[in-house]
Amino acid sequence: MTPDITTAQIRKIWITAREKGISSELLHSMIFEITKKESVKELNIKEAGKVIERICGKRRARKRCEPSGYIAKMSHDQLKQISNMIVTIERLGKTYTIEAIADKVAQKKPDQLTRVDAVKVATACKEIINRLKKQNQSTHPL
Known part of the structure; x- marks a missing residue:
């Protein structure tokens, strides 16, 4: 004992x-x-x-009885990260909403996104940001 x-x-x-x-x-x-x-x-x-x-907040192994990322809902941190990226996209001159991106990438509403879906949405946001940065560099030479 x-x-x-x-x-x-x-x-x-x-x-x-x-x-x-x-x-x-x-x-x-x-x-x-x-x-x-x-x-x-x-x-x-x-x-x-x-x-x-x-x-x-140390990382721990997921137990068998816990849901995997394919079932578990999107975390608050993931939502915050995606929201911050959408704000960055707006600063770069385009208007996107989390609803539109979630529908396009995962065919779901934002409140139905799983952790895996949230990663896909975040990746799509990163790609949009990179594309907009390249466009802005070519139109605004230093």
Whole structure:
């Protein structure tokens, strides 16, 4: 049996959660999701390490029961990245919407995009940006 959690680990969990802007309620739900335990004090050293890694955002292997990228919905970070690229496209002089690009590339609405579809949309946005930059360079010599 592994030893109980140390006070230093408890502090690390709470401080890291506070730095990342994670509320107490969300932290407890993360703890339950990872360890199936209700409280920070119920954790052992190994479980505390897993919680700290998750809070810090360390990459982890996908478990068999988790959906793959073909099923999982587009992440918030992916949406933010695509939105930023669309703003860049608008600055370069063209008007595109996420709806139009998602429909053209993945034949889906933006709220139905999976992680894999989001990668395809992001790639299409990058190609549009590169094409517009080349066009602008040829029309605006230095």
